[in-house]
Amino acid sequence: MPEYSGPIPVPTPETRPFWDAARRHELSLQHCRTCGRYVYYPRAACPHCFGVDLAWERVSGRGTVHTFTVVQRGQKGFPLPTPYVIAIVELAEGPRLMTNLVGVEPDPAKIKIGMPVEVVFEDVSAEVALPRFRPA
Amino acid sequence: MSRDLRRMRGRVAIVGAGESDEHGKLPGKSAFALHAEAARNALADAGLKKDDVDAVFSAGLWMGSETAEYMGIRPRYVDGTQIGGCSFIAHVQHAMAAIDAGICDVALITHGESGASRVAMPGTRFGADSWRLQFEAPFGLAGPPTGYALAATRHMHEFGTTSEQLAEVAVSTRKWAMRNPRALMRDPLTVADVLASRVISWPFHLLDCCLVTDAGGAVVLTSAERAKELPKKPVYVLGTGEASTHVMVSQMPDFARWDAARMAGERAFAMAGIRHEDIDVAELYDAFTLVPIMALEALGFCKPGEGGAFVANGRTAPGGDFPMNTNGGGLSYTHSGMYGMFTLVEAVRQLRGECGERQVADCKIALCHGLGGMFSAAATLVAGTEVP
Numbered sequence: 001m002p003e004y005s006g007p008i009p010v011p012t013p014e015t016r017p018f019w020d021a022a023r024r025h026e027l028s029l030q031h032c033r034t035c036g037r038y039v040y041y042p043r044a045a046c047p048h049c050f051g052v053d054l055a056w057e058r059v060s061g062r063g064t065v066h067t068f069t070v071v072q073r074g075q076k077g078f079p080l081p082t083p084y085v086i087a088i089v090e091l092a093e094g095p096r097l098m099t100n101l102v103g104v105e106p107d108p109a110k111i112k113i114g115m116p117v118e119v120v121f122e123d124v125s126a127e128v129a130l131p132r133f134r135p136a
Numbered sequence: 137m138s139r140d141l142r143r144m145r146g147r148v149a150i151v152g153a154g155e156s157d158e159h160g161k162l163p164g165k166s167a168f169a170l171h172a173e174a175a176r177n178a179l180a181d182a183g184l185k186k187d188d189v190d191a192v193f194s195a196g197l198w199m200g201s202e203t204a205e206y207m208g209i210r211p212r213y214v215d216g217t218q219i220g221g222c223s224f225i226a227h228v229q230h231a232m233a234a235i236d237a238g239i240c241d242v243a244l245i246t247h248g249e250s251g252a253s254r255v256a257m258p259g260t261r262f263g264a265d266s267w268r269l270q271f272e273a274p275f276g277l278a279g280p281p282t283g284y285a286l287a288a289t290r291h292m293h294e295f296g297t298t299s300e301q302l303a304e305v306a307v308s309t310r311k312w313a314m315r316n317p318r319a320l321m322r323d324p325l326t327v328a329d330v331l332a333s334r335v336i337s338w339p340f341h342l343l344d345c346c347l348v349t350d351a352g353g354a355v356v357l358t359s360a361e362r363a364k365e366l367p368k369k370p371v372y373v374l375g376t377g378e379a380s381t382h383v384m385v386s387q388m389p390d391f392a393r394w395d396a397a398r399m400a401g402e403r404a405f406a407m408a409g410i411r412h413e414d415i416d417v418a419e420l421y422d423a424f425t426l427v428p429i430m431a432l433e434a435l436g437f438c439k440p441g442e443g444g445a446f447v448a449n450g451r452t453a454p455g456g457d458f459p460m461n462t463n464g465g466g467l468s469y470t471h472s473g474m475y476g477m478f479t480l481v482e483a484v485r486q487l488r489g490e491c492g493e494r495q496v497a498d499c500k501i502a503l504c505h506g507l508g509g510m511f512s513a514a515a516t517l518v519a520g521t522e523v524p
Binding site: 009010012015019041066067069072073074078080084086097098099124130132 | 263264265267269270271272273274275276277278279281282285286287288289290293334335336337338339384385386391
């Protein structure tokens, strides 16, 4: 695998199951058994009800674009060429996450808030795959 | 609103305000040198000496005590609260409480930042296992412009806010800067100029973004009783509020609404017991043109979504009926990285009538409102020349 120049996440105990699932190209979230809500980013306690009965669950990987920006002046060393798209995707299960939109022209006129998207994983190291999203 | 907060209205005053001797690009001065210059100037303005200071407030890990050490102060009250650029406005609330409780007498709130030259800047790097590095940085979040742009896109989508309306903020603010000899950007600016400047992170153009400078500022607070013995007209703390809702922009509860500002503002107005129309001048943190628009909505000067229309037609420019960011703001005056201090300094100067060509007539009540992180935190101050 060629050297990846971007930041590579280092998991913590509470986030490791997320990254382990991502390596299998699965999107997995914590599901709070106390209040029934999904949690992202992963935590030791539910930020909604503060319960600690959190079960990992593979989720659909589908969602919609909640908002986005087209970055012209990018992060130093970031491997996606500018312009690239950072988006907040609202997952079908509720939580929002930051990601990149791929498979779409990086043109503000071509990207619509509310457009359906689905997860696609990019292997960036032997241990880490990043969840990005493409039009569904 | 507890009775206690109402009781504190006007019990504490800002008695000194100052800035570093110079600002801009200053590779010959460390962040701490900028702190010290600002603190010296603020204390001289207050008619107080360094040894009168018994409480030091500065934003950042160890910064309360590090700035105290650098200046040779041994405070008995230290506060390093760091909630981003609005920290210093939050410090005013903390200092008010501490002075009123009798824990300290003279509070120095100090800011110095080598934002452009990065000389002796305190560390801000996050570990590879931090939440930022795990859940935002891998997607190329390239600093504040990209994060704030996410809110701008959503605001435009929900409310129809336009790039022209955003640009209007930069243009009106520049008109104030042209009346301030100390402002860094003083050339005339048009909406067309803003829209023609290169896109940094859509929908933000270069001229929607604040400056990046080296600068310092400081204010000194004490009790209203002691303030009466000091040379300058006291600026009374009438209302304060602070709030924090998240840190990472991806955790922003509502991308089109600044919840922390609403929370901080409601409390500050309730404590001050004033109406919006009583505000004579507003100093609203303007890291990006969008920020004052969302502040005006969150603080209740207009309804959600009406901020773009509110600032149209030069309403916030000299001659408009809503004087805003009269020093030239972070967009045209200076922006060291944590701009909130400069809202305090300018409000004090306006309330004292020291602002020359940019002086707002009959200025009795000022609003300072700061931004922290990625719309993460907010702090609000209502200050006035009299206690209503």
